[in-house]
Amino acid sequence: MSEHSTLSFDTRLGFLGAGSIVEAMLAGILKNELIAPERIFVANRSDQARLRHLAETFGVNACEDKAALVEQSDILILAMKPKDAPDACRSLRGLVRPDQLVISVVAGVSTACISDWLGTNGPIVRTMPNTSSAVGLSVTGLSANHAVSEQQLGAATALFEAIGSVHIVSEDELDIITGLSGSGPAYVYYLAEAMEGAGAKAGLSREMARQLTVQTLLGAAQMLLHSSDEPALLRKKVTSPGGTTQAGLEVLDSYRFQHAVTSAVLRAAERARELGAQYR
Numbered sequence: 001m002s003e004h005s006t007l008s009f010d011t012r013l014g015f016l017g018a019g020s021i022v023e024a025m026l027a028g029i030l031k032n033e034l035i036a037p038e039r040i041f042v043a044n045r046s047d048q049a050r051l052r053h054l055a056e057t058f059g060v061n062a063c064e065d066k067a068a069l070v071e072q073s074d075i076l077i078l079a080m081k082p083k084d085a086p087d088a089c090r091s092l093r094g095l096v097r098p099d100q101l102v103i104s105v106v107a108g109v110s111t112a113c114i115s116d117w118l119g120t121n122g123p124i125v126r127t128m129p130n131t132s133s134a135v136g137l138s139v140t141g142l143s144a145n146h147a148v149s150e151q152q153l154g155a156a157t158a159l160f161e162a163i164g165s166v167h168i169v170s171e172d173e174l175d176i177i178t179g180l181s182g183s184g185p186a187y188v189y190y191l192a193e194a195m196e197g198a199g200a201k202a203g204l205s206r207e208m209a210r211q212l213t214v215q216t217l218l219g220a221a222q223m224l225l226h227s228s229d230e231p232a233l234l235r236k237k238v239t240s241p242g243g244t245t246q247a248g249l250e251v252l253d254s255y256r257f258q259h260a261v262t263s264a265v266l267r268a269a270e271r272a273r274e275l276g277a278q279y280r
């Protein structure tokens with residue numbers, strides 16, 4: 001990508017890592033027709049069946065050769081587990097071009113570590129999206145190192161805006177963003193599992209319990225989005241004194257629900273810091 005271009009249908013994207021987050025990002029990018037599938041290259045460590053699956057599902061190119069992946073890409077996206085990042089980056093030493101934009105979605109790992117492992121001082125954007133990328137509803141925290149040009153920051157922002165919303169943040173904010181919105185979909189799915197299970201246990205069909213749960217979460221999320229009321233006020237509007245909601249909330253309080261959720265978010269953020277700290 002030249003210094004002055006932004007993201008276009010012709011931009012060539014290379015993904016190193018082919019797991020859950022890459023599948024979600026590919027689904028969102030291709031649904032939006034942001035980039036042509038034949039301009040997207042995906043490589044992993046060894047799982048050929050997984051590469052074939054992505055190639056067949058999305059029409060992207062499975063790439064067995066990392067050197068070819070880097071050479072063919074304008075933007076290289078690092079998407080392996082933190083523990084695999086040092087080896088993966090070191091294997092790219094001498095391959096990444098000095099002005100080639102590298103985007104990392106790896107939890108906890110700093111841009112400084114990535115630079116060090118790649119052996120470059122080049123442009124690196126560190127991000128934290130989530131798997132709702134697949135339906136265009138990720139929220140991505142994004143932070144750029146000193147070498148990222150305005151055009152490159154624009155291209156990275158455009159990429160993640162195509163699959164959700166973007167917040168440009170300082171790098172040290174990315175760990176709490178990881179705990180809140182990177183891991184966040186899992187907390188909501190956990191809640192959904194419990195709500196659906198309760199409905200089914202009480203005699204509803206699984207299918208109806210699922211629909212009631214999903215529509216309730218969707219409606220509440222839309223209310224949070226569109227209402228000017230704070231979440232606490234929205235909650236109070238559901239809660240009739242002495243009624244059913246109050247009875248339910250009292251049970252949640254007896255299990256310290258708010259404390260549990262707060263602790264979960266903060267522990268996940270701490271875990272992101274731990275994952276990165278071992279390399280600092």
Ligand SMILES: NC(=O)C1=CN([C@@H]2O[C@H](COP(=O)(O)OP(=O)(O)OC[C@H]3O[C@@H](n4cnc5c(N)ncnc54)[C@H](OP(=O)(O)O)[C@@H]3O)[C@@H](O)[C@H]2O)C=CC1
Pocket residue numbers: 016017018019020021022043044045046047048050079080081082084087088105106107128129130131182
């Ligand atoms: N899942 C999520 O919700 C989110 C994940 N992330 C971050 O994204 C990253 C990937 O997560 P996720 O997709 O869940 O993980 P997965 O375990 O699903 O996928 C990891 C991928 O990395 C590949 N890989 C491992 N080592 C190397 C290597 N040396 N060179 C090339 N590829 C390699 C694996 O290949 P193989 O199978 O062949 O070993 C696999 O394709 C993590 O750092 C995570 O923190 C960020 C936001 C959300």
Ligand SMILES: O=C(O)[C@@H]1CCC=N1
Pocket residue numbers: 107178182183
């Ligand atoms: O669980 C993880 O470590 C990754 C980071 C955010 C979501 N999944």
